[in-house]
């Protein structure tokens with residue numbers, strides 16, 4: 001076995017510090033004031049209801065016609081009495097217990113059967129799915145309360161029958177929610193992996209899929225239980241649930257209705273209790289949902305801020321714009337804040353792109369390439385991102401100081417973007433043609449048919465077969481490569497002066513990649529557009545970039561012309577990065593892996609960020625920040641013991 | 651069948667869709683894999699290269715029994731693989747395993763690594779508790795991970811670590827053949843090298859046979875003994891890695907090689923911008939590469955080119971009427 005095991009005990013990777021799981025969820029929940037209030041009210045109500053047999057309450061069903069309709073605060077009857085002289089406080093507490101029990105049981109029953117149907121339908125797919133879901137559709141086709149009424153009518157009135165009715169009408173809700181999730185999960189690779197590990201279908205469904213669906217079931221339960229209590233009350237109110245003399249909140253409300261004007265307290269008190277109960281459960285349910293599924297958080301669904309917040313300590317003045325450069329970025333700093341942690345994703349980066357020039361940024365994932373590029377047009381999401389320093393000059397204009405409207409005009413016209421993941425650019429519900437036409441018309445006053453013709457031409461430019469037909473396709477009908485080419489077409493829609501291309505060819509096939517690269521190459525020559533090209537592939541860099549910057553832990557560690565950097569890298573990281581890539585035509589070459597991992601950017605070392613992985617590291621490397629220094633003509637390196645230094649200087 | 655052949659794929663075919671709708675209309679059909687014939691010998695690494703949608707993954711899934719061929723035969727060690735997978739996938743899974751492209755998606759986020767790695771030991775090997783413990787530590791050692799990792803959840807791992815766990819899971823049942831479907835495509839280059847080195851070591855240590863699928867020619871070249879090039883569901887060229895990469899005979903292989911970026915390579919060969927890629931729902935007659943091929947002649951779009959050996963080179967087969975000669 002190769003050197004990997006020889007050094008195994010010494011080089012085995014260390015574990016990151018473990019995060020605490022559960023306590024965090026509860027803390028998160030308690031951070032939410034509304035949810036906490038809901039929790040407190042709900043717990044109080046439940047405690048009182050559960051403790052009903054222990055409390056010194058009069059018999060809730062004992063009538064006393066002499067004492068009928070006493071007002072609240074009457075002697076011996078804190079909340080007064082109803083039309084039959086029964087103690088309202090006692091009835092309220094016992095009634096709450098009944099309503100809670102029915103609501104909770106109905107929820108559990110609905111959740112159990114609904115989830116089971118959803119799981120099986122989603123996992124099995126095909127005919128079973130169709131059969132089950134059509135059944136569910138049929139149940140849903142009846143108006144909700146009508147169905148409940150019909151069920152009670154068949155079974156006869158009574159609390160238990162009301163419970164069944166409520167449970168049945170809520171099954172479809174669970175089934176549909178869960179089926180969607182189970183369907184997605186069942187197509188995931190880990191399900192195939194479990195199958196190859198020898199698990200049977202039932203084992204996969206209940207041991208692999210179910211635990212992933214559980215949070216959704218809990219969320220659904222917590223958000224529906226209030227509703228079910230309300231429905232139970234509704235049925236009882238209509239006289240179909242709890243039968244006299246038994247109290248539940250709905251029947252109390254129903255009994256009080258007839259004397260609403262003469263003795264309002266008889267109906268108002270249970271009404272308030274229903275309100276308090278349902279409200280507290282809903283607040284709590286929303287809190288639970290936010291904790292378990294942060295994506296659904298109420299705030300998360302609002303539109304994100306359209307532009308990255310710029311919070312520069314001081315606006316750097318007196319910067320001489322470089323007349324040669326279309327895009328001139330100086331000392332860009334971008335941070336992310338999560339709670340108390342500050343992640344310095346970009347820690348002072350200079351980028352200069354001349355007319356018709358292509359600057360490449362190379363680095364591993366997480367090194368900050370994309371954030372650097374996205375900061376320029378304010379595309380880093382805020383919160384948590386913010387630009388904390390530097391300037392970005394587009395032909396002399398400071399983009400970080402420009403108005404939102406100006407940025408909107410520039411996006412997609414003077415500066416266009418191409419991203420790695422085409423699905424982030426394309427809207428799933430509109431045809432490719434519509435989206436292209438929209439992009440064209442956003443910055444050019446073309447008629448619909450002229451724009452459509454231009455759209456078809458653009459698709460042809462990016463080598464999509466049968467462009468006129470393809471305009472009618474939706475993104476999901478295209479292969480990954482095709483989708484990316486549509487995005488390329490969109491970026492080419494206007495005469496961009498700078499194209500920011502973030503791994504645009506990473507998801508493409510080599511032959512298509514070669515096409516796209518040569519297309520970009522032609523384009524920048526013809527139109528003199530500058531390209532900021534982000535990639536992790538030195539091969540791609542060679543093909544298109546004039547200059548290249550190597551990025552590590554949020555900073556450039558080496559910059560220079562592509563040729564120089566590839567033939568004689570000066571920074572040890574650059575050298576190692578080049579060495580670990582297999583090269584076509586050199587199959588015998590031993591791949592030299594880089595041990596360890598890059599540092600996390602919320603906890604950067606004082607000295608060189610690469611020191612822990614660097615074979616040339618010395619104590620001086622860790623002592624102080626390493627500056628980016630000149631290293632020959634037009635070349636910089638952030639290292640105090642660079643490679644080839646001897647050759648360069650002596 | 652000659653000795654030393656572990657897996658034999660004979661005219662395998664997989665059609666998706668097809669059939670008729672309830673109104674009698676024809677449903678569109680896609681030939682994801684067509685007439686693929688390959689023998690994989692014991693102890694070799696067979697590389698499969700091709701571009702997206704060419705049927706690599708479909709072929710891989712058929713080899714491990716996750717998908718069934720709609721035609722042809724796949725035999726493993728003389729056993730009919732498709733029939734066996736239909737009846738009892740477990741038996742096949744003891745011998746043939748799979749490493750997935752996306753290391754994180756292939757690990758259940760709610761299971762510890764121990765639970766994930768134990769599954770094949772329990773269900774495939776039926777090992778008892780003490781043997782399992784022993785095997786687990788062997789596995790973790792094999793992929794060079796500390797045993798403390800066993801009680802962690804997948805999200806606590808980097809991509810490279812997660813992929814090594816994926817490899818450990820495939821190793822767990824002590825299989826003879828492992829199909830690796832783009833095992834390093836989702837990884838960073840520095841991590842990619844680690845994983846490739848580990849795979850290389852494991853192969854020798856456990857006497858494994860690999861089918862290694864990738865779209866990255868340089869990766870395939872560095873790991874494979876033999877290489878098959880797929881285009882549009884078919885094998886267009888197959889032979890020893892060395893000869894295929896040095897002297898490609900099929901024009902498509904040549905195009906792939908010329909398009910591949912390499913450090914220091916300035917201009918990539920690029921075709922005319924208006925050559926069209928074939929449409930899977932409407933496949934062209936004859937050679938699927940016809941529309942893009944610089945060497946095409948009249949015969950090419952009338953007849954399907956057969957996979958044939960070069961005159962003096964029994965080992966390198968290409969499906970082309972006008973192959974490149976001694977380039």
Ligand SMILES: Nc1ncnc2c1ncn2[C@@H]1O[C@H](COP(=O)(O)OP(=O)(O)OP(=O)(O)O)[C@@H](O)[C@H]1O
Nearest residue numbers: 666667680682701702703704705706707708709930
């Ligand atoms: N379940 C399916 N239903 C319909 N068509 C499918 C299905 N799976 C694959 N295909 C089609 O089969 C062909 C081959 O797909 P496959 O996934 O094997 O390609 P691939 O070479 O692995 O691609 P990639 O490199 O993108 O993963 C494609 O045309 C694809 O659209």
Ligand code: SF4
Nearest residue numbers: 608611614621639640
């Ligand atoms: S400064 Fe020191 S640790 Fe950092 S890369 Fe240079 S030699 Fe290595």
Ligand code: SF4
Nearest residue numbers: 937940943950970971
């Ligand atoms: S058969 Fe004809 S069209 Fe196909 S690859 Fe060969 S020369 Fe080109």
Ligand SMILES: [Mg+2]
Nearest residue numbers: 706707831832
């Ligand atoms: Mg694939």
